[in-house]
Amino acid sequence: MPGYPVGHPPPGWPPYGHPHVLGYGQLDPRLDRRSRSRRRRKPSRSRSRRPRKGAARARKQKPRPPPSPPEKAGVDGAWEVSKEEKGLQLTSELAPPGVQWDVKLRDVSRRCFAAFLPSPISDARCREFFQKIRDGTEWLQPDGALGPIPRKTSWMVCQGCTCRYRYGGVEVEPVTYPPWMIELLGVYMPYCGINNPSDWPNGCNVNLYENGSHQVGWHSDDEPLFQGKFRDIRIISLSLGQPRRFDLKLNWPEEGEQPETHMSLGCGSLCTMEGMTQKHYMHRVPRESENLGPRINLTWRWVVQHAGSCAHGRR
Numbered sequence: 001m002p003g004y005p006v007g008h009p010p011p012g013w014p015p016y017g018h019p020h021v022l023g024y025g026q027l028d029p030r031l032d033r034r035s036r037s038r039r040r041r042k043p044s045r046s047r048s049r050r051p052r053k054g055a056a057r058a059r060k061q062k063p064r065p066p067p068s069p070p071e072k073a074g075v076d077g078a079w080e081v082s083k084e085e086k087g088l089q090l091t092s093e094l095a096p097p098g099v100q101w102d103v104k105l106r107d108v109s110r111r112c113f114a115a116f117l118p119s120p121i122s123d124a125r126c127r128e129f130f131q132k133i134r135d136g137t138e139w140l141q142p143d144g145a146l147g148p149i150p151r152k153t154s155w156m157v158c159q160g161c162t163c164r165y166r167y168g169g170v171e172v173e174p175v176t177y178p179p180w181m182i183e184l185l186g187v188y189m190p191y192c193g194i195n196n197p198s199d200w201p202n203g204c205n206v207n208l209y210e211n212g213s214h215q216v217g218w219h220s221d222d223e224p225l226f227q228g229k230f231r232d233i234r235i236i237s238l239s240l241g242q243p244r245r246f247d248l249k250l251n252w253p254e255e256g257e258q259p260e261t262h263m264s265l266g267c268g269s270l271c272t273m274e275g276m277t278q279k280h281y282m283h284r285v286p287r288e289s290e291n292l293g294p295r296i297n298l299t300w301r302w303v304v305q306h307a308g309s310c311a312h313g314r315r
């Protein structure tokens with residue numbers, strides 16, 4: 001698909017592997033900004049480099065404002081070269097006729113886009129998926145700098161990928177896509193114009209927000225695995241359960257620009273972040289009133305820079 005990096009599943013796709021949860025963690029979101037691209041500190045000699053099974057490893061991190069703005073690369077003062085020049089096609093353009101994506105963020109100068117699709121499936125089906133995921137995931141709630149992170153989480157990958165997810169001083173072991181993930185991808189990818197399983201996302205961050213106090217602070221999904229600071233990428237997010245607010249914020253707003261974009265992500269809805277959004281924007285799910293019900297969110301991504309030790313990296 002022009003403009004999009006895609007995963008390359010191994011022979012034997014789709015994977016019906018056994019869930020294999022080893023560990024996961026992330027920076028304490030009470031710091032309210034979770035930049036995941038910080039340099040890692042040297043590991044202390046007395047500690048093993050590998051996280052122990054079933055647990056995540058976290059180190060103290062200090063919040064840091066975004067670095068100074070990058071140089072502009074486009075013409076006539078544009079931040080980036082144009083979408084047309086790059087051949088970037090948006091989900092709203094790739095989706096089949098009749099599927100009405102609402103492009104909520106259209107930042108042409110930065111080649112950043114975010115779109116929303118209300119639930120295309122029935123409430124009953126959404127509830128079924130919610131239960132399958134809630135009961136079929138070994139949820140982890142690792143410690144951040146100030147205690148347990150305020151949500152539960154898992155990092156899932158297509159069969160054969162062994163890439164850990166490292167961000168915010170935390171290293172997370174991968175879990176192979178369980179059968180319900182394959183089912184979900186089969187239902188939702190066609191709404192995004194992705195019809196061939198070999199083009200499906202090969203990684204997914206799964207979060208469980210048990211109530212309104214669960215949240216994720218400002219961050220961007222800019223880890224080297226996805227290369228979102230350097231090229232167009234697409235992240236597709238599915239929300240199930242309690243509707244929650246989702247905010248996007250410009251890193252380097254210019255005079256007169258609206259710095260924030262807000263959405264409400266309801267049960268069964270999809271939301272995308274496309275192009276260079278992980279370079280120019282941060283996003284978050286803010287804390288709300290405690291008595292809100294549970295929500296599950298899946299953010300599908302394409303791992304394009306596999307670890308040297310990963311079989312996918314060696315092919």
Ligand SMILES: O=C(O)CCC(=O)C(=O)O
Pocket residue numbers: 205206207216221237246265283284285297299
């Ligand atoms: O829950 C959401 O909608 C966003 C989750 C997120 O930003 C992430 O997993 O990186």
Ligand SMILES: [Fe+2]
Pocket residue numbers: 219220221283299
């Ligand atoms: Fe994110």
